[in-house]
Amino acid sequence: MENSLQNRRNFMKVIGLGAAAMVLPGCSDSSFLSAAGKKKRPNMVIALCDDLGYGDLSCYGHPFIQTSNLDKLAAEGMKLTDCYAAAPVCSPSRAGMLTGRNPNRCGVYDWIPHNSPVHLKKQEISVAKILKKAGYATCHVGKWHSNGKFNSPEQPQPNDHGFDYWFSTQNNARPTHHNPKNFVRNGIPVGRLEGYSSELIADEAINWLRNHWDRNTPFCLFVWFHAPHEPIATDAKFMKMYEGHKEAIYYGNVSQMDHAFGRLMKAMDDMALRDDAFVMFTSDNGPETLNRYRGSHCSYGSPGPLRGMKLHMYEGGIRVPGIICYPGQIKPGSVSSEPINGTDILPTLCDLAGAKIPTDRAIDGAGILPVFRGEKIKRTVPLYWRYDSALSKPFTVAMRQGDWKILADDNMTVFELYNLRKDKKEKNNLASSEAGRLEAMKKTLIKLHREIDLEGPRWPKWKRKK
Ligand SMILES: [Ca+2]
Numbered sequence: 222m223e224n225s226l227q228n229r230r231n232f233m234k235v236i237g238l239g240a241a242a243m244v245l246p247g248c249s250d251s252s253f254l255s256a257a258g259k260k261k262r263p264n265m266v267i268a269l270c271d272d273l274g275y276g277d278l279s280c281y282g283h284p285f286i287q288t289s290n291l292d293k294l295a296a297e298g299m300k301l302t303d304c305y306a307a308a309p310v311c312s313p314s315r316a317g318m319l320t321g322r323n324p325n326r327c328g329v330y331d332w333i334p335h336n337s338p339v340h341l342k343k344q345e346i347s348v349a350k351i352l353k354k355a356g357y358a359t360c361h362v363g364k365w366h367s368n369g370k371f372n373s374p375e376q377p378q379p380n381d382h383g384f385d386y387w388f389s390t391q392n393n394a395r396p397t398h399h400n401p402k403n404f405v406r407n408g409i410p411v412g413r414l415e416g417y418s419s420e421l422i423a424d425e426a427i428n429w430l431r432n433h434w435d436r437n438t439p440f441c442l443f444v445w446f447h448a449p450h451e452p453i454a455t456d457a458k459f460m461k462m463y464e465g466h467k468e469a470i471y472y473g474n475v476s477q478m479d480h481a482f483g484r485l486m487k488a489m490d491d492m493a494l495r496d497d498a499f500v501m502f503t504s505d506n507g508p509e510t511l512n513r514y515r516g517s518h519c520s521y522g523s524p525g526p527l528r529g530m531k532l533h534m535y536e537g538g539i540r541v542p543g544i545i546c547y548p549g550q551i552k553p554g555s556v557s558s559e560p561i562n563g564t565d566i567l568p569t570l571c572d573l574a575g576a577k578i579p580t581d582r583a584i585d586g587a588g589i590l591p592v593f594r595g596e597k598i599k600r601t602v603p604l605y606w607r608y609d610s611a612l613s614k615p616f617t618v619a620m621r622q623g624d625w626k627i628l629a630d631d632n633m634t635v636f637e638l639y640n641l642r643k644d645k646k647e648k649n650n651l652a653s654s655e656a657g658r659l660e661a662m663k664k665t666l667i668k669l670h671r672e673i674d675l676e677g678p679r680w681p682k683w684k685r686k687k
Contacts, residue, residue: 261497262355262357262439262573262574262575263439263497263498263499263547263573264439264440264441264442264494264497264498264499265352265357265439265440265441265442265498265499265500265501265570265573265574266441266442266444266485266489266498266499266500266501267318267441267442267443267444267501267503267566267570268444268445268446268482268485268500268501268502268503269315269318269363269443269444269445269446269502269503269504269505270446270448270449270478270502270503270504270505270542271311271364271393271445271446271447271448271449271450271504271505272311272449272450272451272504272505272506272507272508272509272522272531273448273449273475273478273504273508273522273541273542274504274507274508274522274523274524274525274530274537274541275507275508275523275524275525275527275536275537275540275541275542276508276523276524276525276526276527277449277475277504277508277522277523277525277542278291278292278475278479278542279291279292280292280295280296280300280542280544281300281525281542282525283523283525285463285466285468285472286472286475286476287462287476287479288475288476288479289479289483290479290480290482290483290486291479291482291502291542291544293483294486294500294502294544294546295544295546295554296553296554297546297548297553297554298500298544298545298546298547298548298551298553298555299544299545299546299547299551299552299555299556299557299592299593300543300544300555300556300557301542301543301544301545301556301557301558301559301561302556302557302558303540303557303558303559303560303561303641304503304540304541304542304543304561304562305539305540305541305560305561305562305563305604305606305621306503306504306505306506306507306539306540306541306562306563307323307324307562307563307564307606308324308506308539308563308606308608309506309507309531309532309533309534309538309539309606309608309611310331310332310505310506310531310532310608310610311332311364311366311392311450311505311506312324312329312331312332312333312339312366312367313325313329313330313331313332313608314505314506314563315329315365315366315367315445315505316329316341316345316367317562317563317564317585317586318348318505318563318564318566318567319341319345319347319348319349319367319382319567320341320345320346320347320348320564320567321348321564321565321566321567321568321578321579321584321585321586322345322564322582322583322584322585322586323564323585323605323606323607323673325607325673325674325676325677326583326585326673326676326677327341327342327345327677327678328342328677328678328679328680329341329367330608330609330677331608331609331610332366332392333366333367333368333369333392334369334685335369335371335391335392336369336370336685336686337369337370337683337685338369338370338680338681338683339368339369339680340367340368340369340370340376340377341367341368341377341382342377342678343377343381345382346579346582347382347383347567348383348441348566348567348570348571349361349379349382349383349384349441349443350382350383351383351567351570351571351574351576351577351578351579352383352441352570352571352574352576353383353384353385354383354576355574355575355576356438356439357438357439357440357441357574358385358386358434358435358438358439358440358441359383359384359385359386359440359441359442359443360384360385360386360387360426360429360433360434360440360441360442360443361379361384361386361387361388361389361443361445362387362388362389362422362425362426362429362442362443362444362445363388363389363390363418363422363443363444363445363446363447364389364390364392364393364394364445364446364447364450365379365387365389365390365391365445366391366392367379367382368391369391371389371390371391371405372391372405372408372410378408380407380408384443386407386429386433387405387406387407388404388405388406388407388411388422388425388429389404389405389445390403390404390405390447391403393447393450393451393452394418394447396452397452397453397454398417398418398419398447398448398452398453398454398455398474399416399417399418399454400413400414400415400416401413401414401418401421402414404421406425417454417455417456417477418446418447418448419446419447419448419477419478419480419481419482420456420477420480420481420484422444422445422446422447422481423444423481423482423484423485426442426444426485427484427485427488429442430442430488430489430492430494431488431492439574441570441574444482444485446478446481446482448474448475448477448478449471449474449475449478449522450509451509451519451520452519453470453471453474453519454470454474455469455470455471455473455474455477456473456477459473459474459476459477459480460473461473462476468521470519471519471520471521471522472521474519482502486500495548496548496549497548497549498546498547498548499545499546499547499570499573500545500546500547501543501544501545501546501566502542502543502544502545503541503542503543503544503563504541504542505541505563506531506532506538506539506541507522507524507527507529507530507531507532507533507537507538507539507540507541508520508522508523508524508530508531508537509522509530509531510530510531510532510612524536524537524540525537526645526646527540527645527646527647528646528647528648529612529613532608532610532611532612532613533611533612533613534606534608534611534613534616534617534618534619534628535613535616535628535647536626536641536645536647538608538611538612538613539606539619543561545593547593550593551593557592557595558642559589559592559597559598560598560604560621561589561592561598562585562586562604563586564584564585564586565586565587565588565589565598566586567584567586568584568586568587568588568589569586569588569589569590571588572588572590573590583602583672583676584602585602585605587599587600587601587602602669603620603621603622603665603669604620604621604622605618605619605620605666605669605670605673606618606619606620607619607631607670607673609631613628614630615630615631615635616628616629616630616635616637617629617630617631618630618631618633618666618670620662620665620666620669621641622662622665624640624641624642624643625638625639625640625641625658625662626638626639626641626647627659627662627663627666629663629666629670633663633666633667633670636652636659636663637650637652638650638651638652638655638658638659638662639651
């Protein structure tokens, strides 16, 4: 642990020293440096879907779903083939994105029900808080799901975690994506809204850029769509695109989100904000399990070629689409297979902003800027996931190092080992034939698992009201 923190500090010294004059080889350095020779701080958009599967976008191989705006983003930037969420379920995945830390360290172990005592604690340092301190304007629109007592003084709210402006819901849009009535804008409930949540979220983001953001400051905008999480509702015109498909409501829901995302990109284009903006799109976990909600039958998400779905420790639960566009710094149409995790967002945005990454606590993520110049990420902590309620029992823990992934039960007694580069479907368990590798990975995993387990806080007992 001490070693890993020290390594991280040493690494950060290197990054810190290099930040002022950082040039990305292979890219246009002139666009990265202002006329005065100072590093230009980009505007940032982090768009997130809810339960969008690895196979749910056209550019990730879906045979029917049309996602022209996200396909365009990939064509203009980089498609990540090995992008991971920090967890196979909503709240921990978001806690990992916001803090750069494995969510189990923060005490966010599972999705957070309404009124639960569980929340992202105030002492956690969110990326929004760091960016705000560094002079960024910060905005969150959409699903928050990082506390149980939403919009209550009893727990930290988006503003407490560094968002200047927020237009958010505790969890899903209710009663559905259509005419939701649970959005809160900067602490004030807004009542029933007309329209669909993806469009409302895009409208608010565009309105914030046009009317609330001060152009003299760089901005970081978190756009966290509810789509395509249940309960789904889709505008008829998007369902019509899939006439004859029983999955039309789901397919159309993804296309409607894509359309809303495209409107935001177009608005940024119109405001001349795209030329040097860092835009990332990803999902918080794998696709919903088919027909989990009886009578709804809207869970038609696809993990593509991967094994498992949401709530699984196999790839389908945690591997998600990941697209990054950063003009002048990423070669258009490029593809990277470097493993990237939701916890990498905080260090990456800090590197882009020239802000310091916290050194007083364990940070699991790593900056991904080297990927844009075709280099490997310098990780001090392996990619690690733990979800005690995983449907892939006994496997509730996973770790990836390079091409290799180990799965384990919570007691660290049962293991599987896969080479993901050769076997992304996780069909061939090599635990027996790669005994030496298994032992080495077990050792690393057990140490990390224990360290994170010890750090995670415990919560008071609480009974969920039905
Ligand atoms: Ca989710």
